Amino acid sequence: MSALICEVVYRGIFQKNLAARIVRGIVLSARKSERWGIAFGRYGDSPQRNGIPAKDFAIVADTKEELEQNMARYEPKHVDVTICVDDTLSKGVESWAWYGLQPINRLTVPNGTVLMTSLQPFDALLKDIHKKDAPYKLSLIRAKASFSGLWVYKEDHTEVRILGALAKIAPSFLTLDAVAEAIKEMEWGSELKVASARKAFDRMETREVKITEGNPEVPYAFQMPKWWEMREGVTIPAIPIGKPKEGGQGYVPERNPYFKKFSTRTMRPVIDFDTCVKCNLCWIACPDSVFDVMPDGTFDANMEACCGCGVCEAVCPVEDCITMVNESAFDDNASQWEAWRKDKAGYKTWLGAKIGDKKTTVRSHGFRFRGQYDEEIKHDLDSGGVEITAGIPGENADRKTV
Amino acid sequence: MAETTFGNATQVLEPFRGIKKVTLEEYFTSGHRTCQGCESALVMKLMVKAAGPRTIVLGSTGCMYVANTTYYTTPWVVPWMHTQLGSSGSAALGTAAGLKALMRKGKMKAEPINVIAFCGDGGGADMGLGAISATLTHKEYNSLILLYDNESYANTDIQLSGMTPYGAHTTFSPPGKVHRLIHKRWKKNVAGLMAAGHPECRYVATVCASYAVEMMNKVRRALTIGGPTFIHSLDPCPKGWDYDPMLSHELGELAIETGIFPLYEVEDGVVKYYGKTKAIVEGRPRKPVRDYLLKQGRFAHFTEEDLAYFQEKVDQQWEQWEIPGVVPFRKLDAAQAALNVK
Numbered sequence: 001m002s003a004l005i006c007e008v009v010y011r012g013i014f015q016k017n018l019a020a021r022i023v024r025g026i027v028l029s030a031r032k033s034e035r036w037g038i039a040f041g042r043y044g045d046s047p048q049r050n051g052i053p054a055k056d057f058a059i060v061a062d063t064k065e066e067l068e069q070n071m072a073r074y075e076p077k078h079v080d081v082t083i084c085v086d087d088t089l090s091k092g093v094e095s096w097a098w099y100g101l102q103p104i105n106r107l108t109v110p111n112g113t114v115l116m117t118s119l120q121p122f123d124a125l126l127k128d129i130h131k132k133d134a135p136y137k138l139s140l141i142r143a144k145a146s147f148s149g150l151w152v153y154k155e156d157h158t159e160v161r162i163l164g165a166l167a168k169i170a171p172s173f174l175t176l177d178a179v180a181e182a183i184k185e186m187e188w189g190s191e192l193k194v195a196s197a198r199k200a201f202d203r204m205e206t207r208e209v210k211i212t213e214g215n216p217e218v219p220y221a222f223q224m225p226k227w228w229e230m231r232e233g234v235t236i237p238a239i240p241i242g243k244p245k246e247g248g249q250g251y252v253p254e255r256n257p258y259f260k261k262f263s264t265r266t267m268r269p270v271i272d273f274d275t276c277v278k279c280n281l282c283w284i285a286c287p288d289s290v291f292d293v294m295p296d297g298t299f300d301a302n303m304e305a306c307c308g309c310g311v312c313e314a315v316c317p318v319e320d321c322i323t324m325v326n327e328s329a330f331d332d333n334a335s336q337w338e339a340w341r342k343d344k345a346g347y348k349t350w351l352g353a354k355i356g357d358k359k360t361t362v363r364s365h366g367f368r369f370r371g372q373y374d375e376e377i378k379h380d381l382d383s384g385g386v387e388i389t390a391g392i393p394g395e396n397a398d399r400k401t402v
Numbered sequence: 403m404a405e406t407t408f409g410n411a412t413q414v415l416e417p418f419r420g421i422k423k424v425t426l427e428e429y430f431t432s433g434h435r436t437c438q439g440c441e442s443a444l445v446m447k448l449m450v451k452a453a454g455p456r457t458i459v460l461g462s463t464g465c466m467y468v469a470n471t472t473y474y475t476t477p478w479v480v481p482w483m484h485t486q487l488g489s490s491g492s493a494a495l496g497t498a499a500g501l502k503a504l505m506r507k508g509k510m511k512a513e514p515i516n517v518i519a520f521c522g523d524g525g526g527a528d529m530g531l532g533a534i535s536a537t538l539t540h541k542e543y544n545s546l547i548l549l550y551d552n553e554s555y556a557n558t559d560i561q562l563s564g565m566t567p568y569g570a571h572t573t574f575s576p577p578g579k580v581h582r583l584i585h586k587r588w589k590k591n592v593a594g595l596m597a598a599g600h601p602e603c604r605y606v607a608t609v610c611a612s613y614a615v616e617m618m619n620k621v622r623r624a625l626t627i628g629g630p631t632f633i634h635s636l637d638p639c640p641k642g643w644d645y646d647p648m649l650s651h652e653l654g655e656l657a658i659e660t661g662i663f664p665l666y667e668v669e670d671g672v673v674k675y676y677g678k679t680k681a682i683v684e685g686r687p688r689k690p691v692r693d694y695l696l697k698q699g700r701f702a703h704f705t706e707e708d709l710a711y712f713q714e715k716v717d718q719q720w721e722q723w724e725i726p727g728v729v730p731f732r733k734l735d736a737a738q739a740a741l742n743v744k
Contacts, residue, residue, distance in 0.1 A: 012437075013437065013641050046559070047465075047468065047469075047557050047558060047559055048559070048641075049435055049436060049437040049438075049440075049469060049641065050437035050438045050439065050440075050640050050641050050647055051437065051438040051647075052435060052437075096435065096472055096473055097433075097435070097472040097473045097474070097475040098473055098474075098475070148699075149640075149641075149644035149645070149699045150559075150560060150641060150642065150644050150699070151571045151644045151699040151700055151702065152644060152699040152702045225474060230474070234474075236474055236475070236476055238476065238478055238479055238480065238481065238482075239431050239433075239476060239477060239478065239479045240479070241427060241429075241455070241479055242427065242428060242431070251426035251427065253427075253428040253431045253432065254431060254479070255431055255432040255433045255477075256431070256432060256433020256434065256475050256476065256477050257433070257475075258433070258475040259433045259434075259435065259472060259475055260433070261432070261433075264438070265438075279421070280421045280422060280424070281421070284421060284424065284448075284614045284615075285444065285612075285614065285651055286444070287436065287439065287440045287441065287442075287443040287444040287447065287650075288432050288434075288436075288443065289428050289430075289431050289432045289447060290432065293426055302432070304432070305432030305433065307438045308438060309437075309438035309439035309440075309640075309647040309648060309650070310438075310439070310646075310647060310648030311439055311647070311648060311650050311651050313648065314648045314649065314651055314652060315651050324648075364646070365438070365646040365647055365648060366640075366644070366645065366646045366647075366699075367644050367645050367646060367697075367698070367699040367702070368645065368646050368649065368697060369696060369697055370696045370702050
């Protein structure tokens with residue numbers, strides 16, 4: 001008698017269909033080995049928003065009774081396998097106001113597994129993933145995060161590769177043959193996809209993580225208000241008006257103190273303050289009021305508020321003045337403007353290093369033109385037959401706008 | 403204005419003369435849970451930036467309520483209140499009337515306060531249409547109703563609304579193998595409807611946040627002119643339209659340049675086109691609609707035939723309407739009139 005509980009942590013909307021396919025695939029694969037299962041989303045994540053982290057769950061049990069026992073809970077408090085389909089989530093997850101930062105391995109049981117799609121080495125990921133008070137395994141599938149949208153799906157085999165890897169992690173619940181059988185039956189299944197699943201089974205890399213390893217930072221948290229502290233009419237205080245940056249110059253708005261966007265982004269803007277022409281376009285076009293006005297008339301992107309949409313890069317008229325860079329390339333959320341003010345030459349070197357390798361760092365955020373996904377995938381299929389191993393590095397690197 | 407006889411005075415908000423003159427202060431700030439690249443959040447920001455600090459905002463249910471004010475937190479600097487899905491019109495009227503009564507009775511300092519009620523296309527153009535229409539007949543109360551139109555019930559994961567464009571993929575209209583297009587109705591012309599049907603409403607405008615300064619100036623004009631006013635904003639929605647959020651700004655521009663969404667204001671019955679729409683009216687060629695449609699996943703299933711139909715309908719609104727892009731009436735041509743006489 002036992003059960004396998006999995007969570008899939010993903011980017012809202014961008015990976016909604018991917019996550020749904022994974023959890024459904026888990027349940028149907030388990031059914032092929034005569035087990036019972038259920039797949040469901042986290043209630044609190046709905047309605048989903050582009051990029052805001054969300055979760056789906058899959059529970060598989062030996063008997064129906066045991067499945068019911070697990071379903072009696074609102075949602076799993078402990079999971080055997082945490083599946084994470086975007087490696088920037090290794091920095092933690094914050095999905096709503098008051099949640100604070102939740103480490104990616106928070107629900108993983110001792111000696112459980114965190115399964116992630118990533119091109120980063122183990123050590124780079126463990127710089128981001130928070131320390132845990134129990135040992136666990138980190139398993140990697142070498143792939144770039146698969147992003148698409150609500151309607152058009154990117155058939156890059158990520159879902160079957162996760163299922164193939166899971167067959168290796170939990171063979172007593174999902175055998176590789178059962179996974180293959182389930183994939184074939186899916187309306188999105190194919191022989192090619194079965195081959196991809198089998199490859200992932202062989203190629204998954206795993207490393208034990210000791211309790212001494214990981215990011216030592218204490219995740220930030222907020223004090224939730226008690227019901228008796230709420231005011232009449234459930235009113236809440238407005239956000240105060242902002243202040244000048246310094247010496248009566250510039251402007252820094254106040255922000256919602258209980259919801260930060262650190263974990264919402266997969267890219268962040270880096271700014272060349274030397275080439276900025278102070279046109280104000282990024283500042284006016286930003287839906288999140290990210291750009292603090294500096295005393296010299298340039299704009300500093302505040303990382304507490306930025307969700308990484310990239311509109312600022314799209315509207316910026318100066319080449320390489322605002323560049324979106326993969327969030328994995330950063331260790332902190334410090335002010336770029338302050339760094340630039342302190343050491344202009346040093347900042348230039350830092351900036352060059354961040355934006356220089358655009359081809360490998362850039363990320364796709366979904367649909368830009370019809371036929372785009374087919375083009376990207378064809379490129380990979382052409383170069384390696386059925387093998388889809390490394391995602392699609394550099395996709396759209398040269399396309400700033402369509 | 404005298405304190406005892408508070409009339410219909412409004413704040414006089416001069417237009418911003420260029421992007422450098424725009425006020426720095428934010429009255430709708432960060433920390434909301436909208437999508438990456440949410441154009442509607444930008445509309446909120448620009449709307450209150452234009453209106454200034456002496457403003458009350460009311461919001462009917464929709465993304466801009468649920469995503470913004472998450473679990474007992476807020477990004478609003480000015481007072482904001484939620485109202486029910488179909489009641490942005492009633493809330494605007496009631497708030498404006500309430501303020502006026504309090505000022506008349508001396509319970510509140512007499513001063514012009516902007517009242518803005520916003521609604522999505524579901525809350526405004528579908529459910530709330532009647533209430534908005536009623537509000538636009540009450541000329542003694544100053545209120546602005548802003549419709550932020552992302553062309554679906556986006557908050558609840560993209561159901562079809564009366565404002566969803568022809569053929570678009572939504573939760574309610576998935577393209578299938580037998581029926582490629584499920585949604586075959588043409589979008590409502592709400593700004594035209596409001597302008598044509600409400601003689602007491604002195605100002606109706608259409609805006610797009612991709613043209614931020616012009617958009618803010620239309621809000622300022624509406625608040626300055628007073629009485630009930632209406633603004634329709636087209637907001638590209640990365641979630642429901644299915645595109646890379648980076649393209650929000652560009653898709654807004656394309657909607658105007660293809661002539662799908664005309665920019666105009668109707669002040670005291672006079673139609674005035676502005677921005678790129680003005681250029682189109684003056685003869686500049688429109689971009690083909692496919693440039694706009696095929697950048698969005700919701701139209702990815704379109705065939706050449708569908709694209710041609712869409713183009714034809716947009717051409718009609720420019721070539722056949724009595725007031726192009728605004729009012730879909732046509733005058734009888736001479737030959738047709740002669741036939742009718744017989």
